[in-house]
Amino acid sequence: MKPARFDYARPASLDDAIGLLGTEDVFAKALAGGQSLGPMLNLRLVQPELLVDISRLPELAEVGEENEGLTLGAGITHAAIEDRRVPDVTAGMLPRVAGQIAFRAVRNRGTLGGSLAHGDPAADWVTCLAALGAEVVIRGRAGRRQVAVADLMRGAFETGLEADELLTAIRVPRLAGGARWGYYKVCRKIGELAEAVAAVVHDPERGVYRAVVGATHGSPIVIAEARDAGAAAEVMAAAAQGFDDYETQVHEVALRRAFQALEQG
């Protein structure tokens, strides 16, 4: 199928883009890499009247490294992270996860901000970044706010973003020297979304031992005090909503293997 008719705008600045979004009379959607929005337009699952192309906004390409961590513009692609064209403060977790997203063609265009704003529970960044304790910077007509990645999703394909708001950056805390991480996703074929995802981050110096289970029916499950795979699986089972026996088992396997990867890492 082909998309329904829409108008197209490529604003020159972030403020101009925000000005075009969330108006009462025009249903507008931001277009970043188009890797999720494109298929949705073609299937007519979404029919905006106006596409606001944010893919060339310089503000969304900015990168900053500070002592506390890294700020990545929301327009940074998965491929730029995979290729280490941006700095890494996570002992290799960000590049490794980026390299596991779909195919190279998707990674060349798909962006951090687009992935988080799309709100797919099975996406990689929401689980990985929630485990790292990352935050998103959001800009809209009302100003700027910052939200933990773990709190951004409200349900499957639902986020707390208002219609006039854009994700502008992702702030990732720096892991200390002795920190370790593990990441595992169950995915039958490359290019298909995951059946289960688990990420674990242990940073003793910062008092962090966090596990996150993704590919749920809604928001990721954050286990703040994860000590081992067994204890984490119990917390997950109590928190998970709507998992059948197979889903519970496959998520337990993902958690166990993420902990194994952390121990071996």
Ligand SMILES: Cc1cc2nc3c(=O)[nH]c(=O)nc-3n(C[C@H](O)[C@H](O)[C@H](O)COP(=O)(O)OP(=O)(O)OC[C@H]3O[C@@H](n4cnc5c(N)ncnc54)[C@H](O)[C@@H]3O)c2cc1C
């Ligand atoms: C074949 C295929 C396989 C895939 N496999 C995986 C996978 O294994 N793992 C995975 O994680 N993902 C996967 N994806 C999704 C991919 O990672 C997309 O890149 C990502 O989900 C969307 O990013 P985008 O930049 O293309 O956003 P777009 O498609 O342009 O936009 C997606 C949504 O986010 C909104 N949006 C975009 N940017 C912003 C912003 N800065 N602020 C606010 N709203 C914004 C748009 O309005 C739209 O609603 C796959 C996609 C395809 C096509």
